[in-house]
Amino acid sequence: MGFLWALLMPCLVLGASLLVRALISRGGVDPASSGEALAGPALKAWAWAFVVGSLNFSTTSLLNNINLVSKIYFPREVLPLAAVGAQIVDSLVGLAFIICLAPLLGMHWTLNLLWLFPLIGLLVLLTSGLSLFLSAANVFYRDVKYLVQVAVTFGIFATPVLFGLDSLGPTARRLMWLNPLTPVLEGLRLVTSHGSNLAYTVAAPAGGAPYWTPWALLGSAVFGVIVLAGSERYFRAHSDRFAELA
Amino acid sequence: MTDECRVRFDGVWKKFRKGSGYDSLRDLIPSLVKSTIRPKPSELGVNDFWALRDVSFEVGTGHALGIIGRNGAGKSTTLKILTKVLAPTLGHYSTKGRVGSLIEVAAGFHPDLTGRENVFLQAAILGLPKSKVESAFDAIVDFAGVEAFIDTPVKRYSSGMNARLGFSIAAHMDPDVLIIDEVLSVGDGAFQAKCIERMRAFKAAGVAIVFVSHNMQAISDLCDTAIHLDGEVICEGPAGEVIGAFLTSMEGSAQTATGNLASLSVEALALEDGSPARVVTPGQVLTQRLSFTTAEALADCSLSLVVIRSTDGLAVHDSSFQMNELGWDSLRPGITYHVTAKLAAHLLRGQYHFQWHLIHSPTNRWLAVLNPAAMFRVDEYRSYGGVVDLELAITGQAE
Numbered sequence: 001m002g003f004l005w006a007l008l009m010p011c012l013v014l015g016a017s018l019l020v021r022a023l024i025s026r027g028g029v030d031p032a033s034s035g036e037a038l039a040g041p042a043l044k045a046w047a048w049a050f051v052v053g054s055l056n057f058s059t060t061s062l063l064n065n066i067n068l069v070s071k072i073y074f075p076r077e078v079l080p081l082a083a084v085g086a087q088i089v090d091s092l093v094g095l096a097f098i099i100c101l102a103p104l105l106g107m108h109w110t111l112n113l114l115w116l117f118p119l120i121g122l123l124v125l126l127t128s129g130l131s132l133f134l135s136a137a138n139v140f141y142r143d144v145k146y147l148v149q150v151a152v153t154f155g156i157f158a159t160p161v162l163f164g165l166d167s168l169g170p171t172a173r174r175l176m177w178l179n180p181l182t183p184v185l186e187g188l189r190l191v192t193s194h195g196s197n198l199a200y201t202v203a204a205p206a207g208g209a210p211y212w213t214p215w216a217l218l219g220s221a222v223f224g225v226i227v228l229a230g231s232e233r234y235f236r237a238h239s240d241r242f243a244e245l246a
Numbered sequence: 247m248t249d250e251c252r253v254r255f256d257g258v259w260k261k262f263r264k265g266s267g268y269d270s271l272r273d274l275i276p277s278l279v280k281s282t283i284r285p286k287p288s289e290l291g292v293n294d295f296w297a298l299r300d301v302s303f304e305v306g307t308g309h310a311l312g313i314i315g316r317n318g319a320g321k322s323t324t325l326k327i328l329t330k331v332l333a334p335t336l337g338h339y340s341t342k343g344r345v346g347s348l349i350e351v352a353a354g355f356h357p358d359l360t361g362r363e364n365v366f367l368q369a370a371i372l373g374l375p376k377s378k379v380e381s382a383f384d385a386i387v388d389f390a391g392v393e394a395f396i397d398t399p400v401k402r403y404s405s406g407m408n409a410r411l412g413f414s415i416a417a418h419m420d421p422d423v424l425i426i427d428e429v430l431s432v433g434d435g436a437f438q439a440k441c442i443e444r445m446r447a448f449k450a451a452g453v454a455i456v457f458v459s460h461n462m463q464a465i466s467d468l469c470d471t472a473i474h475l476d477g478e479v480i481c482e483g484p485a486g487e488v489i490g491a492f493l494t495s496m497e498g499s500a501q502t503a504t505g506n507l508a509s510l511s512v513e514a515l516a517l518e519d520g521s522p523a524r525v526v527t528p529g530q531v532l533t534q535r536l537s538f539t540t541a542e543a544l545a546d547c548s549l550s551l552v553v554i555r556s557t558d559g560l561a562v563h564d565s566s567f568q569m570n571e572l573g574w575d576s577l578r579p580g581i582t583y584h585v586t587a588k589l590a591a592h593l594l595r596g597q598y599h600f601q602w603h604l605i606h607s608p609t610n611r612w613l614a615v616l617n618p619a620a621m622f623r624v625d626e627y628r629s630y631g632g633v634v635d636l637e638l639a640i641t642g643q644a645e
Binding site: 065067068069070071072073074141142143144147240241243244 | 262270271272326329330331332333347349354355356357368371
């Protein structure tokens with residue numbers, strides 16, 4: 001299928017999210033986001049596919065290249081980061097596709113689209129940090145890869161992929177903000193579907209946790225840096241023993 | 247060319263774990279409790295063992311070090327530490343310059359990539375610029391002799407092809423240090439010879455070589471010094487001596503072997519003046535006294551001597567002597583027979599040993615075997631290879 005693989009996963013996730021929306025809006029629960037432009041959900045699906053692909057491939061990257069790890073020396077970070085890199089290439093194909101379809105998806109062409117760069121940068125940062133940690137952990141504990149599969153399967157419900165925060169109640173929203181991916185995904189949606197400037201808070205009309213706050217984005221960035229630094233430390237400290245255990 | 251140290255191994259210890267250990271999160275929790283009483287690096291846990299104990303050596307430019315030892319003696323572990331694949335538990339090591347290596351026969355190939363792609367992958371890992379690899383590419387493929395399959399994934403290669411390509415890459419990366427593990431065990435004769443030749447050329451060009459092999463002849467051909475490793479350094483020194491000592495220790499257990507029907511024993515191999523023969527010059531006369539007894543009366547027995555080059559098992563002499571020539575038509579129990587064997591060692595440089603057989607000729611059965619019955623080294627500095635000293639003499643005149 002070649003490069004179509006790069007499109008398949010985001011398309012499936014997008015299809016699922018449209019289905020969920022249709023079902024919810026028929027029930028009349030969520031009038032707010034039913035008429036929303038498709039660009040936001042499409043980018044969310046695209047970002048989620050990137051995260052899932054990266055984590056799946058990087059977690060097993062060290063063990064899958066056992067021949068290299070146990071026979072020759074090179075910085076072992078290359079393997080999980082290359083798995084993320086391969087996903088970046090795939091995702092660029094998907095992004096080009098979305099941009100081509102932007103007029104159909106109702107993209108808001110404003111200067112606020114510049115927010116896409118820090119948002120995507122943060123997405124890569126968070127994913128790389130996790131990938132480094134998970135790939136090293138999977139050498140020592142072989143069941144990590146199963147846990148990752150479980151986590152990404154259920155993670156889709158703990159991350160605003162299939163829905164927007166504005167379709168959730170206040171408690172669910174507050175919990176959702178604890179997820180470091182939430183600001184990235186919501187940011188992508190607000191910027192492309194609504195043309196919002198992410199520097200300003202969007203309060204919820206009914207009160208409670210806001211629909212958007214720039215502080216969450218900052219918190220997520222700090223978290224991303226800490227995860228990457230911590231993972232790199234963990235990786236460094238344990239890379240000596242990869243060849244022995246692998 | 248200055249003789250600087252390229253490879254240094256300084257008091258290296260390496261600990262491994264026996265058994266499978268815990269390697270799933272399921273087993274993590276019980277192990278966390280145990281890890282609070284984890285031993286210090288210098289101590290052994292219940293399941294730990296030392297694969298290397300205080301191993302030290304140095305290799306300078308233009309020198310070749312051979313590492314020999316039984317299986318599981320830590321040879322590959324040593325090489326893996328040298329190539330940074332493993333980290334030592336204690337101690338230090340260092341290598342200077344670019345290291346070309348071939349560990350455990352199959353080099354670090356990615357099985358799904360083709361031979362061509364793997365050449366470039368290896369070069370990239372060694373930090374060689376692409377232009378340089380491109381210029382050396384034809385030579386690499388040509389040396390390995392895998393032209394026809396260079397665009398086939400290496401997972402479909404035979405183990406010989408794998409080793410050939412691996413060695414060829416390591417040998418064309420312009421290394422300062424060459425670390426080669428057992429490449430000769432899978433290559434065919436022609437390729438082995440090519441490898442040895444190539445390594446000799448490297449040595450002459452000042453490359454430091456660390457070479458592991460079970461082929462003692464190859465080690466003694468190539469290496470100046472050798473170490474016998476068995477977890478720790480058992481013996482080190484000139485390659486010939488270390489090999490001799492190693493082979494003695496390997497075969498020492500067979501020395502007492504006797505049959506049920508007869509027993510055979512020897513005195514030490516001696517020179518004509520009665521002094522023990524350990525190091526011999528070509529043509530020197532060696533004597534050995536034997537005695538044997540039998541458990542029952544046996545007619546038509548013979549005694550045979552095999553002289554074997556220890557490094558490769560080549561039998562350089564094999565002949566038997568009928569007992570009735572001594573007037574002993576039948577050996578009788580209760581009598582000890584003494585014989586003295588005398589021969590001239592027309593042999594060239596190498597390590598040799600004796601094997602004695604007492605044979606019952608009618609049934610062609612070995613009554614007793616003594617192996618090795620004697621070990622000695624022939625020392626001379628005229629020959630480059632070969633086995634037999636044919637006492638070449640050249641006369642000439644100029645007009």
